Amino acid sequence: MTQKVAVLGTGKIGEALLSGMIRAGWAPGDLLVTTRRSDRAAELRTRYGVEAVSNAEAAKAADTLILTVKPQDMAALLEELAPHVPADRLVISAAAGITTAFLQQRLADGTPVVRVMPNTPVLVDEGMSVISAGSHATEAHLARTEEIFNPVGKTLRVPESQQDAATALSGSGPAYFYYLVEAMTDAGILLGLPRAQAHDLIVQAAIGAAVMLRDSGEHPVKLREAVTSPAGTTISAIRELENHGVRAALLAALEAARDRSRELASGNG
Numbered sequence: 001m002t003q004k005v006a007v008l009g010t011g012k013i014g015e016a017l018l019s020g021m022i023r024a025g026w027a028p029g030d031l032l033v034t035t036r037r038s039d040r041a042a043e044l045r046t047r048y049g050v051e052a053v054s055n056a057e058a059a060k061a062a063d064t065l066i067l068t069v070k071p072q073d074m075a076a077l078l079e080e081l082a083p084h085v086p087a088d089r090l091v092i093s094a095a096a097g098i099t100t101a102f103l104q105q106r107l108a109d110g111t112p113v114v115r116v117m118p119n120t121p122v123l124v125d126e127g128m129s130v131i132s133a134g135s136h137a138t139e140a141h142l143a144r145t146e147e148i149f150n151p152v153g154k155t156l157r158v159p160e161s162q163q164d165a166a167t168a169l170s171g172s173g174p175a176y177f178y179y180l181v182e183a184m185t186d187a188g189i190l191l192g193l194p195r196a197q198a199h200d201l202i203v204q205a206a207i208g209a210a211v212m213l214r215d216s217g218e219h220p221v222k223l224r225e226a227v228t229s230p231a232g233t234t235i236s237a238i239r240e241l242e243n244h245g246v247r248a249a250l251l252a253a254l255e256a257a258r259d260r261s262r263e264l265a266s267g268n269g
Contacts, residue, residue, distance in 0.1 A: 005148065006032035006062035008055055008077065009069035010044060013094060016122045017066060020151030022048060032058050059084035064092065064144060071095045071264065078106040087111045090141050092148070094118055096171060097264030100134030100160060112137040114145045117163060117171045118152075127153030128170045132160035164265065168257035176253070181206060 005021065007014045010033040022028060028049035035041045041052035059065060059081045069077050074095050085091065087108040093100075094116045103113045113134035121127040129149040133142055146155045158166055181202050188198025212223060228234045241247070 003064065003144075004030050004032060004062040005064045005066065006034065006053075006058035007066045007068060008034045008058055008081075009067065009073070010035050010040070011068060012123060013118060013120075014066070014068035015044070016127075016152050017068070017094075017148060018044070018048060018050065020122070020125065021148060024151040032062055034058050055080050056084045059089070062089070064090045064148070066092045066094065066148065068094045071097050074098050074102070075106070078103065082106055082108070085111065090114065090137075090144060092116055092145055096167060097261060099265050100132065100137075104134055104136070110136050112141045114141055115160060115163060116145065116149060117167050118149065119171050120174055122149075122152040125152050128173075129153060129155045130163065130166040130170055131155055131157050132163055133157075134160075164258045164261040167261040168254045171261075172257050176250075177206065 005026070007018050010018065014033070018031060018033065021031060029051075031048070031050045033041070033044050033050050033052050034055050035044065035052060044050060045052055053061070055077065065081070065085065067074065067077060074093070085107055087110040090112050091103060091107060092114045093103055096117060098115070100113045100115050103115075104111060107113070114137050115132045115134065116129050118127050118129040122129065127149075129152075131142060131145055131149070142157060149155050156166075181199075184202045185195065185198045188201065189195055193201070209223075212218075213220060216223065224238075228238065
């Protein structure tokens with residue numbers, strides 16, 4: 001039997017998932033979307049050939065519901081959905097800090113729930129989506145979640161107790177790299193390069209380094225050592241990074257991100 005999937009609150013992340021599923025072979029007729037604005041609904045219908053419906057209609061018709069609304073809107077959405085979601089529906093949440101317990105408490109008893117923390121590179125099919133099962137989710141539910149998120153990057157299963165750490169590393173991770181690229185571009189300008197050239201140099205260095213990390217299988221220390229000649233330019237730069245406590249700052253920053261994720265998950269937003 002054909003399985004219908006509904007994306008509720010189809011913003012950037014929701015649209016990325018929708019696009020990825022269609023490229024992976026999902027029929028537009030098996031996909032539903034919900035939005036707040038009629039013009040957005042018309043845009044998605046035109047672009048992807050999918051049907052835009054109300055939240056209640058999506059809950060009644062779809063076998064899998066993907067909730068991509070903002071965390072602060074989740075409680076209101078669940079209140080609207082609860083009367084229409086049978087306990088055999090798979091509910092996937094892609095909202096940061098929303099626990100499976102939060103969802104399960106507001107849905108019919110026994111409803112399978114899966115929590116996913118994607119990051120923004122899903123928009124270019126290079127995302128990482130971290131997946132955790134609720135107490136009623138089975139292997140089949142996790143496999144279906146992976147089937148939906150794999151077209152826009154990679155997936156990783158973790159216990160829900162590790163979601164806050166994963167959010168700090170992966171969910172927020174792209175921002176740290178953008179911050180680093182911004183700082184290195186400014187350094188290039190300080191050294192006399194035009195901004196555009198400095199930007200291109202750093203971005204390509206970042207892409208090349210990431211591909212080498214992914215494809216070589218080498219430890220980052222080994223790759224770094226291959227660039228670090230005795231008494232050379234690289235070791236001089238690394239010494240300054242260590243002198244300024246960059247490694248310690250990164251550790252502290254990720255701990256802060258993890259702690260904030262815990263606060264949001266506990267409702268102390």
